[in-house]
Amino acid sequence: MASRKLKFVTGNANKLREVRAILAQSGGTTREVATAKCRRAAELLGGPCITEDTALCFEALNGLPGPYIKYFLKELGHDGLNKLLVGFPTTAAWALCTFAYSAGPGSEPILFEGRTDGHVVTARGDGKFGWDPIFEPNGTGQTYAEMTPEKKNSLSHRYRALSKLQEYLSTLKE
Numbered sequence: 818m819a820s821r822k823l824k825f826v827t828g829n830a831n832k833l834r835e836v837r838a839i840l841a842q843s844g845g846t847t848r849e850v851a852t853a854k855c856r857r858a859a860e861l862l863g864g865p866c867i868t869e870d871t872a873l874c875f876e877a878l879n880g881l882p883g884p885y886i887k888y889f890l891k892e893l894g895h896d897g898l899n900k901l902l903v904g905f906p907t908t909a910a911w912a913l914c915t916f917a918y919s920a921g922p923g924s925e926p927i928l929f930e931g932r933t934d935g936h937v938v939t940a941r942g943d944g945k946f947g948w949d950p951i952f953e954p955n956g957t958g959q960t961y962a963e964m965t966p967e968k969k970n971s972l973s974h975r976y977r978a979l980s981k982l983q984e985y986l987s988t989l990k991e
């Protein structure tokens with residue numbers, strides 16, 4: 818059987834260098850965490866499955882906390898996450914969602930990433946979901962927590978990743 822590994826075909830070394838650098842920005846570890854989780858879930862379920870991983874990446878910290886945001890949030894809270902950036906020149910951040918699809922045990926997960934760029938701000942809005950109150954997507958003037966669910970779901974990292982997954986799944990059905 819032909820290898821199912823996806824290959825980028827180009828004779829241009831500059832293209833390859835830039836594609837590598839751009840993919841690396843989305844975090845080797847984020848992709849590794851997402852792949853490992855989905856692979857394990859498919860083994861446990863004995864069938865096809867989808868998993869999701871969310872990372873919050875601070876530009877000043879070269880993408881950290883990234884996939885470790887859950888633990889940083891738990892230990893530091895909203896205020897502590899803001900304080901982490903004191904003394905750094907930028908509060909820019911991006912939210913990254915990675916859906917992973919596995920066709921079943923032993924089948925390499927396929928990843929679908931969605932990214933929304935913004936800034937870390939002092940908490941505003943209702944605090945029901947994680948770090949929503951401290952993340953303000955660029956150009957919105959609102960934190961995720963201040964938005965209606967409809968608005969968040971029209972521009973969020975999760976919406977963007979899910980659109981890609983949906984498109985892929987629709988091609989499988991044909």
Ligand SMILES: O=c1[nH]c(=O)c2ncn([C@@H]3O[C@H](COP(=O)(O)OP(=O)(O)OP(=O)(O)O)[C@@H](O)[C@H]3O)c2[nH]1
Binds near residue numbers: 869947948949961
């Ligand atoms: O304010 C938020 N707005 C969001 O849109 C959002 N999406 C995820 N999160 C939080 O970020 C961490 C990711 O960790 P995570 O991907 O491993 O999730 P998890 O462990 O909670 O679930 P799962 O791994 O069983 O699916 C967890 O603390 C999630 O609660 C969000 N917080």
Ligand SMILES: [Mg+2]
């Ligand atoms: Mg988790």
